[in-house]
Amino acid sequence: MTVTMPASATQSSSQPVAITCTALSKFYGGKPAVQDVHLEVKPGELLSLLGPSGCGKTTTLRCVAGFEIPDAGSIHIGAQDVTKVPAENRKVGMVFQNYALFPNLSVAGNVGFGLRVAGWNKQKLEARVGELLEIVGLVGYDKRNVTTLSGGQRQRVALARALAPNPRVLLLDEPLSALDAKIRVELRTELRRLQLTLGVTTLLVTHDQEEAMSMSDRVVVMNQGRIEQIGTPRDLYATPATPFVASFVGEMNTVTLEPVGNSSFKVSGQTVTLPNLEVGRYGVRPEAITLEPNPSQGLRGVVELVTYLGADQQVILRVGGDTWIARVPNDLVFTRGQTVGLEIAAGAWLRLS
Amino acid sequence: MNVGSVNIGSMLRRGILGALLLYLLTPIALTLVYSFAKNWSTLLPDGYTLEAWGKLFGDPIFWQSTGRSLIMAASAVALSIFFLVPTLFAITLYAPKLASLLEFFSLWPFVFPGVILAVGLIQIFSNPPLAISGTPWLLIPAVTVVVMPFAYRAVSNAFESINVRELAEAGRSLGSSDLQILAWVIFPSVLPGVLSGGVLALSAAFGEFSLAQLIVGSAWQTLPYYQYLTNSQDGHRSAAISVLAFGIAWGLGTLALQLGRGSRTVTAV
Ligand SMILES: Nc1ncnc2c1ncn2[C@@H]1O[C@H](COP(=O)(O)OP(=O)(O)O)[C@@H](O)[C@H]1O
Ligand SMILES: [Mg+2]
Numbered sequence: 349m350t351v352t353m354p355a356s357a358t359q360s361s362s363q364p365v366a367i368t369c370t371a372l373s374k375f376y377g378g379k380p381a382v383q384d385v386h387l388e389v390k391p392g393e394l395l396s397l398l399g400p401s402g403c404g405k406t407t408t409l410r411c412v413a414g415f416e417i418p419d420a421g422s423i424h425i426g427a428q429d430v431t432k433v434p435a436e437n438r439k440v441g442m443v444f445q446n447y448a449l450f451p452n453l454s455v456a457g458n459v460g461f462g463l464r465v466a467g468w469n470k471q472k473l474e475a476r477v478g479e480l481l482e483i484v485g486l487v488g489y490d491k492r493n494v495t496t497l498s499g500g501q502r503q504r505v506a507l508a509r510a511l512a513p514n515p516r517v518l519l520l521d522e523p524l525s526a527l528d529a530k531i532r533v534e535l536r537t538e539l540r541r542l543q544l545t546l547g548v549t550t551l552l553v554t555h556d557q558e559e560a561m562s563m564s565d566r567v568v569v570m571n572q573g574r575i576e577q578i579g580t581p582r583d584l585y586a587t588p589a590t591p592f593v594a595s596f597v598g599e600m601n602t603v604t605l606e607p608v609g610n611s612s613f614k615v616s617g618q619t620v621t622l623p624n625l626e627v628g629r630y631g632v633r634p635e636a637i638t639l640e641p642n643p644s645q646g647l648r649g650v651v652e653l654v655t656y657l658g659a660d661q662q663v664i665l666r667v668g669g670d671t672w673i674a675r676v677p678n679d680l681v682f683t684r685g686q687t688v689g690l691e692i693a694a695g696a697w698l699r700l701s
Numbered sequence: 702m703n704v705g706s707v708n709i710g711s712m713l714r715r716g717i718l719g720a721l722l723l724y725l726l727t728p729i730a731l732t733l734v735y736s737f738a739k740n741w742s743t744l745l746p747d748g749y750t751l752e753a754w755g756k757l758f759g760d761p762i763f764w765q766s767t768g769r770s771l772i773m774a775a776s777a778v779a780l781s782i783f784f785l786v787p788t789l790f791a792i793t794l795y796a797p798k799l800a801s802l803l804e805f806f807s808l809w810p811f812v813f814p815g816v817i818l819a820v821g822l823i824q825i826f827s828n829p830p831l832a833i834s835g836t837p838w839l840l841i842p843a844v845t846v847v848v849m850p851f852a853y854r855a856v857s858n859a860f861e862s863i864n865v866r867e868l869a870e871a872g873r874s875l876g877s878s879d880l881q882i883l884a885w886v887i888f889p890s891v892l893p894g895v896l897s898g899g900v901l902a903l904s905a906a907f908g909e910f911s912l913a914q915l916i917v918g919s920a921w922q923t924l925p926y927y928q929y930l931t932n933s934q935d936g937h938r939s940a941a942i943s944v945l946a947f948g949i950a951w952g953l954g955t956l957a958l959q960l961g962r963g964s965r966t967v968t969a970v
Binding site for chain 2: 413439442449450451452462464509
């Protein structure tokens with residue numbers, strides 16, 4: 349399904365504004381859920397909060413929405429300090445993981461709810477609801493009971509409902525997590541295209557790194573209530589700032605280089621020469637490794653498992669006491685127990701803090 | 702033997718079920734027969750007649766009492782729902798920890814007999830400024846309290862079928878006040894479930910006797926009180942009322958099941 353835009357919808361009624369969180373902290377029973385979070389969602393940008401379950405993403409989003417009052421720090425939407433403004437006065441659009449549609453209302457009733465609250469007259473309200481149903485691809489569904497819709501359709505209704513009153517910013521809490529894999533990927537693209545067209549500032553919460561990487565202008569990686577790194581998807585993948593980001597965003601082999609002397613280091617129990625590197629923790633992406641069937645020097649490993657992945661293959665290797673993962677082209681066939689060399693270009697060793 | 706034990710098991714089950722049905726249905730069946738009986742001193746009645754039923758339906762007081770019982774029961778249940786829905790809404794949103802306390806209080810009418818409540822109420826409301834003892838204005842609130850445990854169950858079950866908190870948050874983010882959400886979303890969403898569960902409360906209110914006898918008695922006669930008076934004059938007519946009451950309860954139960962089915966399809970995800 350493709351996004352169709354009525355002419356009027358492409359011009360949002362106001363200029364996009366930023367969301368700024370400054371030194372945000374929230375505690376539950378003395379335990380920090382969010383700690384000293386500084387972030388800015390730039391006007392018109394889609395920023396994702398990415399991290400494992402329980403790392404404080406939802407709490408951060410709920411502070412922005414006004415459902416939680418932070419214990420410290422402040423939140424601005426545009427120039428307005430909204431830290432203590434009640435949720436109903438913040439003019440933010442919110443989409444929940446489980447849709448939170450009003451079960452007693454029709455599709456049109458749901459989409460028009462915010463307009464009804466705002467006292468729009470019937471004619472204007474109906475026109476705006478029609479416009480939104482067109483945007484989310486649900487023309488003709490006005491009178492349907494929301495409980496008869498599929499998950500994907502429900503989330504479209506929820507999105508239309510959130511966008512109808514022209515919110516200043518859009519907040520999405522795991523909006524695609526309850527959907528089937530196929531619908532999820534479809535809706536991901538659609539959501540992003542819609543966001544770009546409307547130009548609405550959007551804060552998206554997700555635990556799915558693929559989702560965050562594919563949809564966002566920038567990604568905030570969170571861990572245990574704190575921000576690990578903020579950057580474009582490209583930055584995070586190419587130059588992860590911490591071991592956590594390195595392993596959470598994409599796959600990463602992480603190792604420690606121990607000193608031996610003269611550009612020689614001990615890696616996974618083997619001594620190798622690596623010019624231009626220092627002692628410390630490094631990461632190597634699986635696809636940055638080339639496997640050499642007839643190794644002469646460098647790291648050696650024993651093939652433990654080969655997984656055919658269609659376009660390429662994943663090879664799991666035992667190197668000393670460590671397990672390494674390599675992702676290599678399909679043209680070479682590796683067998684279990686075979687000894688191979690691991691060739692890694694100097695630039696592929698990513699320094700982790 | 703496996704097969705043998707299964708047979709014995711199913712026979713035993715059928716036997717127990719049969720005995721239970723017999724135990725439950727015999728009094729009703731006999732009451733029904735008695736309501737048609739002419740004179741019943743030997744094993745079987747001497748003959749059958751519609752006299753008791755005719756007298757019952759011909760008595761304007763009967764119709765008046767039935768109407769009053771219905772009004773009283775419906776008002777009491779409506780009142781309890783009217784109080785409970787906003788209360789549970791507020792507790793869910795603002796003080797979820799108090800939910801168990803509320804549930805505990807809702808059970809009090811089970812613990813303290815209606816007589817205690819009635820006597821207390823009569824003492825307070827027999828004198829000015831609020832001398833409403835002996836009127837339905839005191840009976841209906843009193844019955845409302847007594848049916849609270851049933852109504853509480855109904856409302857709280859209906860609340861569990863929707864995510865009140867999340868719906869309220871969705872509403873707030875759309876600019877609505879909690880009162881608007883209560884009126885436009887929560888109340889209409891829980892109503893089918895509440896009504897289905899509330900039929901039990903309706904049934905309990907309809908049959909309420911001790912409060913009716915003590916608070917209003919003959920001054921505002923309800924059906925159970927009418928039956929109580931009839932019992933001493935004409936056992937056959939009293940039996941007819943019993944059968945009728947059973948029929949009404951049966952009908953209400955069926956209605957409850959149907960409403961419940963309806964509400965499930967409405968709230969199903
Ligand atoms: N209402 C709450 N009461 C107590 N603890 C909470 C509450 N909400 C969240 N937490 C805790 O705060 C931490 C962060 O939660 P959350 O923001 O929901 O994480 P995420 O959305 O990243 O999975 C978790 O440890 C969670 O258990
Ligand atoms: Mg979450």
